[in-house]
Structure formats: structure tokens, C-alpha cells
Amino acid sequence: DTGVSQNPRHKITKRGQNVTFRCDPISEHNRLYWYRQTLGQGPEFLTYFQNEAQLEKSRLLSDRFSAERPKGSFSTLEIQRTEQGDSAMYLCASSLVGERRPLYGYTFGSGTRLTVV
Amino acid sequence: AQSVAQPEDQVNVAEGNPLTVKCTYSVSGNPYLFWYVQYPNRGLQFLLKYITGDNLVKGSYGFEAEFNKSQTSFHLKKPSALVSDSALYFCAVSPDNYGQNFVFGPGTRLSVLP
Secondary structure, eight states: OOSOEEEOSEEEEOTTOOEEEEEEOOTTOOEEEEEEEOTTSOOEEEEEEETTEEEEEOTTSOTTEEEEOTTSSOEEEEESSOOGGGOEEEEEEEEOOBTTBOOOOOEEOOOEEEEEO | OOEEEOOOSEEEEETTSOEEEOOEEEOSSSOEEEEEEEOTTOOEEEEEEEOSSOSEEEOGGGOEEEEETTTTEEEEEESSOOGGGOEEEEEEEESSSSOOOOEEOOOEEEEEEO
16 A cells, blocks of 8 residues: 555646546545645645545535545545635545544645646 | 644755744644645655653654643754755644544745755
8 A cells, every 4th residue: 555645636627617536545544534725825624534424524615515435445525616716735634543543643645736727 | 723823934944953843832622733744746744743741752854843831832843954854844733632633834834955
């Protein structure tokens, strides 16, 4: 296992189009997180899954955004009717968390850079 | 609500000199603090964490951080900087030990000059 994989690395789309990103976490990790990072800012939390259940969503996740993790493995993040303000790096991270496994930090993917023109 | 401040946008240091990247935090309850580094066009890489115990935490690549509860600070340090340490550094706080979402600081760009 080589870590968290995100595809595509870059995406350029026209305003109003829909886009979908994929994240493949480390295989034994039960938690998967999505963050958004705009230029010059730290990552901002969007949502996270424990297995296939989406447990928390940020207010940043408008109704144009939807995330899924149907089998508790890979996840997709879809943005509908993209706007220029959606241009950002979308980061995925995963971790293994449980009763006897406290958090030791996430493993991040390299991100998908979205440019909306 | 949690928050993290990194008061310096940019830190410049000469190679071989000690470096400090500052972080202060605000959290209710016990803080769980982390440092991450980001190289250009890459994801964030974990450097070190403070959960409990010793206030001086040692991490990857020779970095360490000192937790100071009275000053609510968690500054990142390295005794001797390398040019390859030049990157973007993020401090983050988690509200618990079980992976609730992190709140990241805005980042500090470290430039190590040869």
C-alpha cells in the first residue's frame, strides 16, 4: 500500500459543469476525511466518514457538494454547478481510529487541484 | 470553538541556524496538537503530535515542538536548519483523541537560505 491516492491530480472545468474526485485511502483505515485548501490558507474541514457512514459535514459543504463512501473503501466528492469560488486544492486523508487506537495523525493524499474557469 | 494562530506568514533563516515556527491555540478541554509540513504540489506530511506527557515532543526530520499550557503555545523548532526544510508548515488542533476534524492554522512559509 503506497498511501492515500487521489485522482485526478488536476482538473480544469468550466463554470456550471459538474466534477467528481476520487480518493482511495490506506486500505485498513476506517476513517476518511475531505478538506479544502485555498491559496495561502490552511486546509478547511469539509466532511468525514467512519467506514461508509458520513458522520459530520461542515457548513462549507453546500448543497452543491456531495460525498460518498459506498463500501467503506474509496470515496468520491462531487461538486455540481461549479463556481469560480470552488477553485481550490481538495485534500483527502485517512486514519485508523478505534477504542484502543487513539489518533496519531492523518495520512494525507497529494490532493486534486480544481480550477474553475 | 477551536482556533489556531500562526502569527508569522513567513520565516527566513540561514542554513545551520536554529529555527522556530510559532503556533498558539485556543481549545476547550485538553488540546491535541499536531504539526504538518507541505511541499509544493504535495499533500500534508505529519511531523509530530502532542497528546499527553512530556512537553517537549520529538518528531520527524529532526523537528521538535514544545507544548506550553500557560501560554497556549506549541512552537515548532529545529536546532540546525537545512535548505530542504523550506516548505509550508501547518499547526493543527483536534478536539479529542479520536479523530474529530482538525482545525488548521493558516500556515507559515519557511525559507532556509544557503
